Amino acid sequence: MSCLVSRLRYYLDISEDDEKLVLELEKQEVNYKARRTLNLQQQKNNLFILKRGWLYRYADLQDGRRQVLRVHYPGDIIGLTDIAMCETFGDLATATDVTLCPFQKKHLDKVFIQSPRLTALIFSLGMLEEAILLDRITMIARNNAVNRVANYMLELYSRQKIHTNNTVFTTFNMPLTQDVIADALGLTNVSVSNAFAQLKQENKILNHRKRITILDPDKLKKDLNFIDRFFEIDTSWFPNA
Amino acid sequence: MSCLVSRLRYYLDISEDDEKLVLELEKQEVNYKARRTLNLQQQKNNLFILKRGWLYRYADLQDGRRQVLRVHYPGDIIGLTDIAMCETFGDLATATDVTLCPFQKKHLDKVFIQSPRLTALIFSLGMLEEAILLDRITMIARNNAVNRVANYMLELYSRQKIHTNNTVFTTFNMPLTQDVIADALGLTNVSVSNAFAQLKQENKILNHRKRITILDPDKLKKDLNFIDRFFEIDTSWFPNA
DNA sequence: CGATATATTGAAGGCAATCAAGAAGTGTGG
């Protein structure tokens, strides 16, 4: 069963023809162990569908530090951001063991030609990611370390809900190290550690052995002005099937 | 003459049929004076093509501060980011006098059905914006005030080159106030002022009366690791006309 | 011209970075 199709079905009825279009892209499979890096430059013109595991995209900076740009979950299409560019930037690193389905950028044209409706959905999901990046900019630009970490945990929580069809509890797996979280939020591992300590003391978020517990998600969302953009998209304008 | 069509033509040959599709969206026109705000909530289901002037999108925060999310130039489509969402967020404010062409979200479906090629271009431009947001996150998360301001000026410079078909000089109009720049970069107006003072002293960037001079753009780009993502996009995978 | 908006400059304080050392956790091979 394709987790991309299942994610798309969360938002929209997908016809059998459309399902075939997607499955066409998932023919190949590659596996990687946890904590490996994949050089994207070598994979030029390839996109990936993530079938299993956690993966993150990062960029190395001049001074040796790095910036984590995005974390991917099963059902994500990886590389759409680069679709406009001749050269890709950044690399991928695996947080857990993963399974990827690589496919050629070119093969997307079939989707664009044969299914305006599916195209509109993929387009919308892309724009949704953009809105979430705007939220993240606001968060990084204007919040202190504690709120950044709390906000990020809420985002991971909300994402998992969609990717697992709402079967996620307030305790969930979070395999990212504090170094990775720090690099995602523009902090240091020291600040992230201190932030978790404070969140624990305030009875808001517990973390123990790669597992996170958000004690009262709704209250925390309200306190942080967190907007959950994942659970619904507007399909009213979509071309008919 | 449509500046959106002209911008699209910068990247791709646009057929006459495709041009008609775009012009269809620009039938209405509305004018606004400088330094006004437009409530986006009321314009639900509307997108805009910006024909003239500068406009920026911002979000009000709980504590009274605000975050500037994006600056728009003539030829931009405004609101694509919200296309997936039932509710919009944030507001628009005019930096100069502007002319907008509002059109219904619904009317986009014609583009998706009739021109996969034009759809691919609009999609790619959207993804390009996303890549630029990733750059901005890196910049805000990892750079000091001086570099943030310098980097942002380079971005504005590069954008204007595309939007005016390369007819922009190292001195150009920059109608944003330092408050707006601060709110875009997660700084205060004080820091922005100090940053400009230092950039002036180092003979890198001069600003005087809403005009910016970048003394040696290429050197500055290199020093800041600035990547210009605007000047080219990969159209090789696009569906044929 | 006067009123308002925008920019400059200085002083003091706070938050996160940096540096450093040690503790806890994880994985591997014998």
Place this chain on the structure above:
DNA sequence: CCACACTTCTTGATTGCCTTCAATATATCG
């Protein structure tokens, strides 16, 4: 199953950059 190496996390002290607050100067608009 344990020992060892390595990674990840914690905690404390110091430093630096940006914010905040405040006052003045300059620019812009009606």
